[in-house]
Amino acid sequence: MTKTGRIEVPFGGQNLIIETGKMAKQSNGAVTLTCGGTVILATVCISRKPREGVDFFPLMVEYQEKTYSAGRIPGGFFKREGRPTQKEILTSRLVDRPLRPLFPEGFYNEVQITATVLSSDGENDPDILAVIGASLAAHISDIPFDGPVGAVRVGSINGEFVLNPTYAQREQSEFDLVVAGLKDGVVMMEGEANEVPEAKIVEAIRYGFDHLQPILKAQNDFREQVGIEKTAVPLFQPSEELKKKIAQLTKGRLTEIYNIDEKEQREEALGILLDEVIGDMSAFEGFKINDRAVTPSNIKLIFDQIEYDEVRRLIFEEGKRADGRGLKDIREIGVEAGILPRTHGSSLFTRGQTQSLGVVTLGTRKDEQMIEALDGLSYNNFMLHYNFPSFSVGETKPMRGPGRREIGHGALAAKALRAVMPSKEKFPYTVRIVSEILESNGSSSMASVCSGSLSLMDAGVPVANAVAGISIGLVTRGKDWRLLTDIMGLEDHFGDMDFKIAGTDKGVTAIQLDIKIKNIALEILEKGIAQAKEARGIILQKMNAVIARPKDDISKYAPRIVIVQIPPDKIGEVIGPGGKTIKKIIEETGVESIDIEDDGRVLIASTSNESAQKALRYVSGLVEAPVIGKIYDAEVVKIANFGAFCEFLPGKQGLVHVSELSDKYVKDVNQAVKVGDRFKVKVIEIDEMRRVNLSKKQAEQAASPSL
Known part of the structure; x- marks a missing residue:
């Protein structure tokens, strides 16, 4: 029960x-x-x-x-x-x-x-x-x-x-x-x-x-x-005799193989050795695991355990790692920025045999990610997507959508960079970073942080500081332990800890700890954090030598967002009935989008600065109140017997009486002006009904006061 x-x-x-x-x-x-x-x-x-x-x-x-x-x-x-x-x-x-x-x-x-x-x-x-x-x-x-x-x-x-x-x-x-x-x-x-x-x-x-x-x-x-009593379940626990037998068959060759610095050569040599070991299964007759005959897959698992022992022996007894580095050494770093001509921002960050191509795309508010959560809808204007294609590790696999690992790595890198991103008020763009992992031999998520930071600066995003990430590993033997800076793939596989820490020269922006042993003492974590800070400083120096601060301007291929502040009570005038006015502005000016926030901020996005400025003038004019004595550019929209109606501000018209068309006598309005004519006018009167009277004559006199 x-x-x-x-x-x-x-x-x-x-x-x-x-x-x-x-x-x-x-x-x-x-x-x-x-x-x-x-x-x-x-x-x-x-x-x-x-x-x-x-x-x-x-x-x-x-x-x-x-x-x-x-x-x-x-x-x-x-x-x-x-x-x-x-x-x-x-x-x-x-x-x-x-x-x-x-x-x-x-x-x-x-x-x-x-x-x-x-x-x-x-x-x-x-x-x-x-x-x-x-x-x-x-x-x-x-x-x-x-x-x-x-x-x-x-x-x-x-x-x-x-x-x-x-x-x-x-x-x-x-x-x-x-x-x-x-x-x-x-x-x-x-x-x-x-x-x-x-x-x-x-x-x-x-x-x-x-x-x-x-x-x-x-x-x-x-x-x-x-609680109820725990059940005994069969575990894969090969005998020490079987493990010794397989170790004897390697004849010390694992030590030679783990002196090969290059990953590909080392893996090829390991594959050859494993094939030799399992090539003659008769050598394992008489051995059993859980009362069943030993299989090639069992041998592979035990071979993996022997590799595990050799990697640790190198570290504890020789103070050296499989690629020849010391325990605190960082792999060779390569940094490039601005390598893709038509993207909004790009970079290539290489650390050893791990390489991330970072690409930034700037968008507008319509590009924000809609998130449907338990607390309702929200919108995200900063994204980092991490892609891990099979060619990055020299394998062949179907190209499908992102898995849990890709989503997790992308989320960690996004956390690392979010702290230095500008506010929406300062930089009203939607920002998407893509990290394409082109090579992988450990710490690709931290390489994504570095390439993401570099590409943001190349894109002209006003980030507060450069961000770099490093992974600290751990190997233990009894109560003894060693920390490893910048772990590679096999150290992640055979090690006990993957401690990822990202940050700036001021402090930490993201942290993630995963382990394979039961727990990690706080003393080890504290030393790992200090070791990561030291390594991060070295990486930031390399990055800053290539691009130390954001570019002064965004790419000419990115949409430009121009902001104008209007009174909140004028928002309806800009939108118009059913969005008619705002749609008209977009069509006539050729801008990509116009977004209006509740506080009256109007965001105009366009790849053409000329179009953006045109839309800006249009919006400003819609909410501008006419001022007596001020001169405006006007266009004739309708002609009457007594004068010409002119649009002098977007959506605002006034009358130029026939007597105000010229300083000379005008008998017929149609002979003086035509629909579509453009000229300057001066506001001379606003009556009690808010009707505006204009003067072409007085505007011309103001322009030529000697006349």
Whole structure:
């Protein structure tokens, strides 16, 4: 029978209510978490048998936001939830990353975790609840899991740390940091910051770590109440004898191979050696794994473990890495800017065998990304899209849409650059950066930060400072450990940590920690942050040597946005009935678009400066009040027996009486002027009915006072 239970625990300024036994009772573990008016349901299920032919833990995490949770009906034709949104994908990754290292090594059963938002109050972000809920569901279940995981969000307002800030508080905070951890260390971090000094980031990590401990205790207490006994599942655990046998077959050649600096040559040599090892499977007769004969895929997994040992031996015993670098050395850096002639901004950033082509496109308000979320529609005017084609690693794969990894890397790079972006008031453009990864051998997301920063400057976007990113790795052996600056692909694969930190010369703008061991001590993280700062300074010097500040002007191929301020009560006059007036302005001037904001700011976008200025004069004229004594350019629009009606401001007409057409006698108006004639007029009277009387004669006299 399913056990029921309920506990409450302080959670920032509110209480977190944890319950089980009411919903989803056929899953291996299920809990509901309530904070304020936000409720999530977290479940976990496991397959009966290990998945065949895999060399990784097949964990699937699905975070879902149901629109009914916010009292809304989905848009679109079908009126139901569709493919995952970016927020759902990023939150799924946020849940996955701290939990994955805590399942047993060699565990190949499929595990699926779901976190579903059932109610949303618009104040409390469900993402932290999803992490805690997923941890709890796994912790109280019968699935092997070395948790639980606690998670909190940390902000800072007016110099004071805020625990689990609401959406409104996060708008005021100088950083947004998620910390997940265990009793002895941190297991995952994710955050963005407004150029915050490293010392304060370290303080925030410690603050978050201290305040997630009560969440851990609550989970352990809850398991004591309702948890069930863990099930023994088959793990891939080859015997030491089999591992020694494969190591003997390599005959020390791995050491020679890992003295090859070039990635392609090294991988080719490894492939040849592996083929030799599995070429004669008779050498492994008599060996079994989980009472089954050894297969070539088993040998590949063990070969991978032997590589793992050799990479660490090089680092700990020789102080050297596979490509010959020292532990703090950065790969060779190449920086170019302005390499694509017709784009609005471009750059090429190369670090070793990782290369990112950054391209910036400037757009108008109509190019903003519409985001449909639980709290309604919003618009995003800054985007960074990350593309990882298969040729970047010399492989052949179908070219499909972005996966979770691409979306996650793009979001991290966007966080790193968002802190230095100008306000919409200062730079009213929509900005899209695309990072094309042309080569990859580790840290491509941090290369995207660098290429993105360079291309923004090349595009003339007035960013506050240059931004660079670096990844710090870690290898451990017992209680001993080494930090690695600028990790490459195999160090990411065989290492214990990928700690990405981006920022300017003033401070941190983005941070992301992923690990493969159970947790990382705060001391190691603090030293990693300091090591990243040192490396970032070197990279920024290289970047600034090529382009140190934004160009003075945007590309001639980019749309130009001209801004004019009008009184808010005049907005209707510019738009016109049914948008008639504004459409007319666009058609007559040839501009791309005209957008009007509620405060009266009019944004005119055009690739032609002449068209933009023409539209600017038109809009200014629409809201301008005629002034007695002022001279205007006018055009005859209608002729009457007693004079000519002229448009002297957009949408504003006045009468030039026949007596004011010339200083000479005019018998017939049609002989003096024709429809379409243009000349200067002077406003001589505005009557009580706001009718305007004009004078061509007096305007000419003013222009030639000697006459």
